Each structure stands twice: as C-alpha cells, then as structure tokens.
Amino acid sequence: MKIHRIYAMVIRYWYYLKHSLDRMSDMFYWPTVDLLLWGLTSRFVQSQSTDVPNIILVIISGILFWIIVWRGQYEITVNFLEELWNKNLVNLFVSPLKIREWVVSVFIIGIIKMVLSLGFASTLAFFLYKTNIFSYGLYLIPFAASLILTGWAVGLLIAGIIMRYGTRLQTLAWTAIMMISPFSAVYYPISILPEWAQTVAKLVPSSYIFENGRSLIFKQTVNHEELLMSFLLNFIYLSLALIFFKQSFEKAKQQGLISIY
Amino acid sequence: MSPQNVLEVSSLSKIFKSKSKSFTAVDNVSFGLKKGEILGLLGPNGAGKTTTIQMLLGILTPTSGSIKYFGQNLEEHRESILEQVNFSSTYTHLPWRLTVMETLKYTSYLYNIKDRAKRIQRIVDLFRLYPLVNQEIASLSAGQLTRLNIAKSFINYPKVLLLDEPTASLDPETADYIRKFILNERKEFEVSILFTSHNMPEVEEVCDRVIFINQGKIVAEDKPENLPKIIKFSKLELVMVDGLKRTIELCHHQKLNHQIKKRAIEIEIEEKNIAQLLNKLAKKGIRYDQISIKKPDLEDFFLEVVRHKS
Numbered sequence: 001m002k003i004h005r006i007y008a009m010v011i012r013y014w015y016y017l018k019h020s021l022d023r024m025s026d027m028f029y030w031p032t033v034d035l036l037l038w039g040l041t042s043r044f045v046q047s048q049s050t051d052v053p054n055i056i057l058v059i060i061s062g063i064l065f066w067i068i069v070w071r072g073q074y075e076i077t078v079n080f081l082e083e084l085w086n087k088n089l090v091n092l093f094v095s096p097l098k099i100r101e102w103v104v105s106v107f108i109i110g111i112i113k114m115v116l117s118l119g120f121a122s123t124l125a126f127f128l129y130k131t132n133i134f135s136y137g138l139y140l141i142p143f144a145a146s147l148i149l150t151g152w153a154v155g156l157l158i159a160g161i162i163m164r165y166g167t168r169l170q171t172l173a174w175t176a177i178m179m180i181s182p183f184s185a186v187y188y189p190i191s192i193l194p195e196w197a198q199t200v201a202k203l204v205p206s207s208y209i210f211e212n213g214r215s216l217i218f219k220q221t222v223n224h225e226e227l228l229m230s231f232l233l234n235f236i237y238l239s240l241a242l243i244f245f246k247q248s249f250e251k252a253k254q255q256g257l258i259s260i261y
Numbered sequence: 262m263s264p265q266n267v268l269e270v271s272s273l274s275k276i277f278k279s280k281s282k283s284f285t286a287v288d289n290v291s292f293g294l295k296k297g298e299i300l301g302l303l304g305p306n307g308a309g310k311t312t313t314i315q316m317l318l319g320i321l322t323p324t325s326g327s328i329k330y331f332g333q334n335l336e337e338h339r340e341s342i343l344e345q346v347n348f349s350s351t352y353t354h355l356p357w358r359l360t361v362m363e364t365l366k367y368t369s370y371l372y373n374i375k376d377r378a379k380r381i382q383r384i385v386d387l388f389r390l391y392p393l394v395n396q397e398i399a400s401l402s403a404g405q406l407t408r409l410n411i412a413k414s415f416i417n418y419p420k421v422l423l424l425d426e427p428t429a430s431l432d433p434e435t436a437d438y439i440r441k442f443i444l445n446e447r448k449e450f451e452v453s454i455l456f457t458s459h460n461m462p463e464v465e466e467v468c469d470r471v472i473f474i475n476q477g478k479i480v481a482e483d484k485p486e487n488l489p490k491i492i493k494f495s496k497l498e499l500v501m502v503d504g505l506k507r508t509i510e511l512c513h514h515q516k517l518n519h520q521i522k523k524r525a526i527e528i529e530i531e532e533k534n535i536a537q538l539l540n541k542l543a544k545k546g547i548r549y550d551q552i553s554i555k556k557p558d559l560e561d562f563f564l565e566v567v568r569h570k571s
Contacts, residue, residue, distance in 0.1 A: 002373070004370050004371075004373045005370070005371055005373075007370055008367045008368070008369075008370030008371040009367070009371075011363075011366065011367050011370065012356070012359070012363075012367040015358075015359050015360075015363040015367065016356065016358055016359060019358040019359065019360075019397065020358060082356075086354055086355070086356045086357055087353070087354035088354060088355065088356050090320060090353055091353060091355065091368075091413075092371075093319070093320050094318045094319070094320060094343065094346075094347070094348045095343060095368070095371040095372065096339070096340045096341075096343040096344050096371070096372070097371055098340070250322070253320060253321060253322045254321075254322045255277070256277065256312070256315060256321045258315075258320040258321070259311075259315055259320055259321070
C-alpha cells in the first residue's frame with residue numbers, strides 16, 4: 001500500500017465534497033432534522049412523565065451514535081457509486097491504485113466526515129438540549145470505533161453487491177443500513193424486541209454498543225465482555241465483507257465491467 | 262521476448278461466457294511493441310481492439326495468454342508497470358464536479374510525481390489548458406475534455422502509452438497539434454505508443470507499423486505504406502463528356518467493378534491495364550475531360566479486409 005495513492009483518493013473525494021452542495025448538506029442537514037424532531041419529542045415525553053429519566057440523553061445519544069454507523073456505510077457506498085456515475089473506475093484502475101488503497105481512502109474520508117458531522121451534531125445537541133456526548137468519557141472511543149466498523153462492513157457488502165449486479169441495486173446504498181437499525185436497538189432496550197429479534201440482535205455488533213451506552217447512562221456500568229463481542233463480530237463481518245468486495249472486483253474485471261462502469 | 266520490445270503480448274485470448282452462450286472477443290493475439298515505436302491497432306467496430314487494450318491495462322482479465330511490459334508479467338508486477346504506463350481515450354469520462362486543476366492534482370498523486378507543481382504547469386502549458394484550469398469538468402466541451410484526457414495521460418512521463426482514438430472529437434487544428442505533440446514526445450523521450458484510430462490518414466501519418474484486427478484475430482501486420490500494396494486495383498476516375506453508356510458496357514464486358522458518380526465513372530482496374538483501357542475508349546470515340554488515378558491507400562485496405570472477412 002502506498003500513502004501517496006491513498007492521499008490522492010482522499011483529496012479526490014474532498015474536492016468532490018467541496019463542489020457538492022448535496023453531499024455537504026447531508027453531513028449537516030439530516031443530523032439537524034433528527035436532533036430537532038427526536039429531541040423535541042423526547043423533551044415532550046419527559047415533560048409528561050418523570051418515570052423516564054435521562055430520556056433526552058438516551059435519544060440524543062442514539063441519534064449521535066447512529067450518525068457514526070451511517071457515515072461509515074454511506075461514505076463507502078456513495079463514493080463507490082460516485083465513481084460509477086462518473087464512469088471513473090477505468091481512470092482509477094488503469095493507474096497503479098490498488099483496490100485496498102481505495103478502500104482505505106474511503107475509510108479515511110468516512111472518518112473525516114464522521115468527525116465533522118458528529119462534531120456539528122454534538123455541538124447542536126449541547127446548545128439545544130444541554131446534552132453532552134462527552135459524558136461517556138473514554139468509552140466514547142471504543143463505542144465510536146465499534147460503530148464505524150459496523151458501518152464499514154455493511155458499506156463494503158453493499159458496494160460489492162452493486163459492483164456485481166450494477167447500479168439497478170443502488171438504492172441499497174441508502175436503505176440497507178436501515179435494515180440493521182431495528183436490531184441495533186438504537187433508542188430502546190433489546191429486551192423489548194420479540195424473542196426471535198433478540199436472537200438476531202445478538203448477531204448485530206452495534207446492538208451491544210447501544211445497549212451499553214444506555215447502561216452507562218442509567219447504571220454507570222459497561223459490560224466489557226459485550227464490548228469485546230461487538231469487536232469480535234465486527235472483525236468477522238468486516239473480514240468477510242472485504243473478501244466479498246475483493247471477489248466482486250475480480251469478477252467485474254473478468255466480465256469487463258470496470259470500463260463499463 | 263525480443264530485447265527491443267517494451268510490450269510483448271503472447272497468445273492473448275478473451276472469451277466472454279454467459280449461461281447460454283460464449284463469445285470470443287480476442288482470439289490468440291500476439292504482437293510486440295518496440296521502444297519508441299508507434300503501433301497502430303486498427304479494425305472495424307467490435308473487432309476486439311478495445312478489449313485488447315483493456316487487457317493490456319489490467320482492467321480486464323484475459324482468458325489465456327500473457328502480457329509482459331519491460332520483460333515483466335503484468336499480473337505479477339501490475340503496480341510497477343502501471344507507474345510507467347498510461348492511457349487516454351476519447352470515450353473515457355472524468356469526475357464531472359472536479360475542476361481541471363483538481364483532476365490533474367489528484368492524478369499526479371496517484372502516480373507520485375516528484376516535481377508535481379512543475380509537471381502540472383508544463384502539462385497545462387503544453388495542452389493549452391490554462392484558461393480551463395478552474396473550470397469544472399462538467400462545463401468542458403467534448404474537445405476540451407479529450408485534450409484534458411490526453412494531458413492527464415502524459416502526467417507520469419509514461420514509457421508506454423495506450424491511446425484509444427485520441428483525436429476523435431478534436432477540431433482539425435487541435436488534432437494536428439496533438440499528433441505533432443505525440444510524434445515529438447516519441448522523438449524526444451522514446452515513448453512507445455499503441456494507437457487506435459478510424460482516421461486512416463492520421464494512422465498513415467503517425468504510425469510506424471500497423472496491426473489489423475478483425476473478429477478478434479490479427480489479419481494483417483506491416484508498415485502502413487506497405488499494406489495497401491497488397492491491393493492490386495487502383496481507382497480510375499473519368500469525368501465524361503460523351504459515351505458514359507458505352508463506357509459502362511465496356512466495363513461489363515471486361516468484368517471491371519465500377520461506380521457511377523453523376524457525370525463521372527470510377528473504375529477499379531489494375532494499374533498495368535489502364536493504358537490499354539484508355540486506348541479502347543479512344544478507339545470507340547468516347548470523350549472525357551478529366552482523368553484521375555487513385556492508388557489504393559490504407560482506407561482501401563481497411564475496407565478490403567472488412568469486406569473480405571464479412
């Protein structure tokens with residue numbers, strides 16, 4: 001892997017961001033809408049009942065943490081689609097760029113944009129609801145790391161599917177991540193899910209993070225075994241997703257799809 | 262591998278397979294490209310030229326055969342080879358929201374150009390891109406985009422350049438400028454170029470050698486000036502004053518292919534028989550006021566190969 005080629009791709013996506021009002025707005029617009037909508041709803045619920053302490057913190061943390069998962073996935077699939085829409089894959093892969101260098105570059109641009117988006121949303125949450133995401137302390141680091149890994153795994157899986165079957169499946173770039181959100185238990189405990197869904201939730205790495213986030217708020221404890229399980233599952237899924245994406249790329253090369261895309 | 266060859270292609274084949282059928286796009290193709298040589302890869306649409314180029318760039322996996330650059334296998338040494346190779350096609354798109362300068366910049370990082378700023382400035386000057394540097398690609402005309410594509414392909418001082426119809430959408434003056442630029446680069450830096458074009462006079466002007474490919478196979482290979490010599494017939498054009506009907510009858514009698522073009526008749530005839538034919542026309546009192554003889558050129562050879570094969 002060569003740093004200059006990874007840097008080339010990072011600046012390529014950065015330039016693109018600079019010129020794209022739509023991409024710029026989705027970094028700030030949707031988090032703002034979510035924070036207003038769900039923040040005000042939870043404030044209303046809390047004003048009606050004192051039985052649900054910290055509901056605002058739970059909901060706002062859910063929104064902010066979900067931004068991390070979504071950013072991780074979105075940057076991979078949408079940047080990949082961007083190359084397909086521009087028919088630019090051929091320009092990239094007639095150069096010495098390797099597919100793993102491209103993957104690392106979208107990981108990096110994903111982290112940069114996640115930091116910007118999350119920074120903006122946490123500041124907004126602090127001013128609107130006096131909610132401080134940094135109250136999670138150092139646990140914020142493993143939580144964020146695990147969540148972005150989940151996003152990357154889903155992103156690579158979707159990019160691999162689009163590479164194999166074409167842009168007719170591009171809607172997955174916006175919808176696929178929502179499939180794991182009910183099982184991630186972003187805003188509610190896993191225990192309220194039906195039994196079969198609880199089993200599925202155990203296979204979703206982000207569910208352990210959201211569950212332990214709430215545990216930290218309500219009980220000031222974190223289950224380290226669950227945290228470890230989250231990383232273990234992420235490691236397995238990300239490895240499989242990387243293999244699938246690489247295989248899809250090789251398949252595209254065999255079928256002559258790189259120049260068509 | 263010949264020591265002079267910077268690119269050696271051996272028994273290259275590509276078969277596309279689907280559930281119900283298979284299609285051989287490139288069939289056992291072998292050729293070499295010498296250092297500083299400009300090799301034309303010609304053939305009709307669908308002949309297998311682009312498929313061959315895609316395999317030479319490593320973006321299409323061959324079914325069989327080998328591709329070696331500088332004596333090294335492309336599959337095994339992709340990274341070091343592609344640092345010294347580049348490609349441009351009129352039909353390649355670029356990221357449409359980036360500016361010209363941004364495109365050149367990120368490309369220069371892909372190839373790790375050491376004197377980046379100087380090289381980009383040189384490329385901008387050479388390809389007359391200065392007025393366009395801050396323009397988004399989406400706003401460029403087809404010709405400007407082609408110019409940028411070619412400019413981009415020179416950014417890494419390539420030793421081997423694959424140019425797929427590089428001048429197809431350029432105006433005649435710019436196309437001429439680009440051709441002269443390519444010839445100069447070859448002369449100055451011994452760049453080896455694989456060149457495809459449907460513009461036969463351009464191929465005759467630029468290429469040292471040409472390969473004709475049809476239905477995935479190489480059907481001819483020689484210098485551009487030698488290939489038309491294979492065709493026996495020249496074209497004799499007479500602008501008639503009187504006796505067009507009798508001339509047609511004579512052509513039928515002598516089994517000569519001919520075409521009527523308003524007042525003129527174009528007859529395909531062996532050069533050695535022209536004098537004899539003109540003599541017969543004179544004896545029959547047939548009069549014409551203009552005569553021209555067109556020797557076969559590369560375009561005639563192209564048509565001959567395609568018609569013969571189909």
